[in-house]
Amino acid sequence: MMKAIGTALLVLAIALSWLFPMSELGPNEVSAGGCYQISGKARDLGSRWAHIVVVENDCDYWLQCTVWTDVDPQPPVMLTVGPDTSEQAHTTTDAEQQEFKPFGSCRRK
Secondary structure (H helix, E strand, O other): OHHHHHHHHHHHHHHHHOOOOHHHOOOOOOEOOOOEEEEEEEEEOOOOEEEEEEEEEOOOOOEEEEEEEOOOOOOOEEEEEOOOOEEEEEEEEEEOOOOOOEEEEEEEO
16 A cells, blocks of 8 residues: 555655656746755654755856656745855654655756
């Protein structure tokens, strides 16, 4: 049962990545390419876990990012990340498990 739920959440997360396709970018919006990384970390809150998604921007320009996790895919969290900086977002502070997979996409702002 848990594996089926995990699979369904992963499929949902992948489907969400299609909500922001690069083909719909306006003339002033350019894909960020490969100059950023998305990672995750969990913080122990006692009986629960906080899931945090981190965006590291190695680009020379600002990024507008949408992040989520397989545990808490809705609603996606928006982040604005400056050049050569990193930002983080809590996607949940009430998770039962420590493990999760972070997802996201960024575009040039």
